[in-house]
Amino acid sequence: MSSRILISILTILFACSSKEKSVQQDVVEDSPIAVVDSIKTSISEEKQEKPKSQILADTSFVNIKDYSSDFAFDMRYATSNNFLDTVVYDCENCLMRYAVARALIKANDSLMQRGYRIKFFDCFRPVEVQFKMWEIYPDARYVANPNKSGSVHNKGAALDITIEGLNGEPVDMGTEFDHFGEEAHHAYTGFSEQVLNNRKILKGIMEHFGFNSIRTEWWHYNFGGNSRYSISDQPLCE
């Protein structure tokens, strides 16, 4: 081998080994802050994952928005547009037990085939709010007494709802939500056929999917299996 060829081979070998070193240095020189940041990013990405893939108990509390985007919301107690005339919720979360959410999604799917969707006024209600309601309106026909068995809302198994068209068109139910008078009773017949039929559509579907109405409020539905749940101290907003 001529000395020229030998020098060329040695030059190439040297260049390769210094390139390897510089790649290794890139890895080693990653600052501890950058490493911690990348761990933080992957943890926060994990947190953002929706709980859909988790195996949940029927009793677990879920936010219905994590399971369906087909519902509408007008969470009145997170506004002052309610019979308390004051905001009593710090957020608009609509929480309920997982079994209740599954039944509601089926009810909503069925309504959607008929051109309607469910709009929520209230879902899980913390018991301290039930006390505030009772203080203002202590009439057990319209507000469950928290000093007795409390409300099924406090268990995460009752909903206050109406129906609307698929593009948000209002559906006339005869009275406003939380109208505390006989016009809100299911037995009241003083409205047009149209209004009575609208109430009938909601009631028929809800009963079919395992919910019970109460005599005095067209908007309130209790999940049939609610006796296995107890009043919960689940926080509404986290």
Ligand SMILES: C[C@@H](N)C(=O)N[C@H](C)C(=O)O
């Ligand atoms: C207050 C009203 N929206 C309601 O939910 N009433 C029932 C009876 C309850 O408090 O459980």
Ligand SMILES: [Zn+2]
């Ligand atoms: Zn209710």
